Amino acid sequence: MTQxxxxxxxxAQAKRLRADMKEKGTEMTHAASLETVAHQWGMRDWNTLAAKADVSEIQWYPGQRVSGRYLGxxxxxxxxxxxxxxxxxxSLTVRFDEAVDVVESQLFTSLRQQINTTVNxxxxxxxxxxxxxxHMVLNTP
Structure with a gap:
């Protein structure tokens, strides 16, 4: 199943569709472009698609406990x-409970207690x- x-x-897809249609000489309302995107995703209307998008989206928030792997x-x-x-x-800032060595070398270490990362x-x-x-894999809640 496609997420x-x-x-x-x-x-953003609806906005691009509307701009592309206008460029080709066909005016389209914002609502019509949202409905068209919903149909392209196999949904009956925008509200159904928007509700499914909200359910599929995991929310990351400050104060949330996380675990996972950073640079392995x-x-x-x-x-x-x-x-x-x-x-x-x-865009996340994650503070590790214990510092993580981000270097694979046996000759030296470079410990990180906090990092900035981008995740889906x-x-x-x-x-x-x-x-x-x-680089980063968070265990999903």
Whole structure:
């Protein structure tokens, strides 16, 4: 099953559709573009699609306890700051309970107690290490 993106992403799709139609000489209301996007996602109307988008979206918030893997290292911590970007990604500041060594070298260490990261609604960062693993993977609540 394809995951429905956030409402912000769906609204951006509707805005692009409306602009594309106008460029081609066809005027479309904002409401009509929202309904068309809903139909493209297989829903009967915008309200149904918007409700499903809200359900599929995990909310990250300050004070939330989290665990997961950062650069391959297990951690427990707390979200200090969270902001939803219009692209559907979250900008998070995570403070680890115990510092994480972010260096693989045996010759030195570099400990991090707090990091800023970007993740999707499922808690996975788009940035990847050289071996293809996401920088951050949060366990979903």
């Amino acid at each position: 429905i993106p956030s409402r912000d992403v769906l609204k 290292h297990k951690f427990d911590g707390i979200i200090k700051a969270a902001r939803l970007a219009s692209s559907g990604f979250w 609604a499922q808690g996975v960062s788009p940035q990847k290490t050289s071996d293809g693993q996401p």
